[in-house]
Amino acid sequence: MKPTRRDFRLDIIILLGSITGVTITVFGIYRWLSGQHALAWLDFAIVACVMLPVLYAWRTGDSARAGAALCVLNSAGTLAACLLAGHTALTWIYLVLLTNFFIANRWLAASANLVILFGVQLLPDFFHDGFHATSVAVSVLLITGFSYIFAKRTQGDRARLEKLAAIDALTGVPNRRSMERALADAVDTFQRTGRNYGLVVLDLDRFKDVNDQYGHAAGDAAIADLASILRFEMRRNDQVFRFGGEEFVALLELDNIEDLDTTTERLRKAVRASLRGPGGRITISLGAALLREHEKTWHDWFSRADAALYRAKSAGRDSYVIADDLF
Known part of the structure; x- marks a missing residue:
């Protein structure tokens, strides 16, 4: 059981x-x-x-x-x-x-x-x-x-x-506990049916600067606004979760890695176009990974997407990286 x-x-x-x-x-x-x-x-x-x-x-x-x-x-x-x-x-x-x-x-x-x-x-x-x-x-x-x-x-x-x-109290989106359950279900469904899933891990660029310069209230407002944008961008079978702090996770149903690439870029552009704070535009960095057959638990899948996020951060922010099989 x-x-x-x-x-x-x-x-x-x-x-x-x-x-x-x-x-x-x-x-x-x-x-x-x-x-x-x-x-x-x-x-x-x-x-x-x-x-x-x-x-x-x-x-x-x-x-x-x-x-x-x-x-x-x-x-x-x-x-x-x-x-x-x-x-x-x-x-x-x-x-x-x-x-x-x-x-x-x-x-x-x-x-x-x-x-x-x-x-x-x-x-x-x-x-x-x-x-x-x-x-x-x-x-x-x-x-x-x-x-x-x-x-x-x-x-x-x-x-x-x-x-x-x-539910996360600040943003109104499902929290980390819900995310872990949803990812485990996605892995189980993939193993049984072969349905493809993509995972996108993202967070706000230079969020500490927003908190330091304008206070935690401005930081909370930016997080809540980001959640609203992401929720609007989710398709019918997609889900978004607040992982913690300024970090969010999107679980996507898609056909292939090309779809994952397109969707990840769409999310980046949507946030860049809409998210504003007291100091002006706020951007995000994203890391994404397609669920692979050898991944029996969601932790391995998440680790690949999270590592891709750090690569995007290192590349200069306001960017995304799709994890490949060798990563």
Whole structure:
């Protein structure tokens, strides 16, 4: 498994699935030794059903499918336990009601919980009396309702936090963390499909002079303006990131090195024509590299483009260099 980002649901699936598997296995062994072979076989079957989605999630990183499968299996297993063990299995119901919202989307979890509720109501002689059945139904509905509200709120908060963590506050473009993820995805796509990618690393020329003469506010304004120009120049499938300081990275989908050369020069000219500071025109230097077959990680690819940038700086700035295979 090679997940590109931290997946809270995936962590929960692996953790809860593993704990559930171990716990139910212990119960199964105890029941087998106690002569309750039918219940023991049920326990072992549940363990097998639980661990299959867990292993799938661990190997693929697909938490959505694995979580949905676990939600359905846990709910079905709970109903089966209630059918075989009677009301003593009620303790499992409340645990499943809660965990369904951690491992699956809230609509599926709520639906599964309602199926459990109606399922146990239909079991003959499951409850002591009508009051017992009503109290269980109210408890299930309250747990489901509060869990649904909690899941909805945390999902929204998590999405906002992930967005904030991925965007540079000054420029509004994705930050270095997002860049690393995008470059890793590009390398993976290239290895699988052969789709070509170009990488352009660029930064402002003599940026220290801008900060020293006109202050950091002027420097921040120049960085923000540069980000706006680059964002405008990106084509539909291109992406731009702030790497740090005055340095930016553009990830480009293109056909060949000639396209990379043309696009890099276009970016240089666009910035030269549009970017101004208190002291007048501000230019950039750029280094670019086409992704090559021997590069299995984005670091090697980035290093070639970054080294090309330094060559452009050494050549007098306001210029660009395309890395070649021997560089």
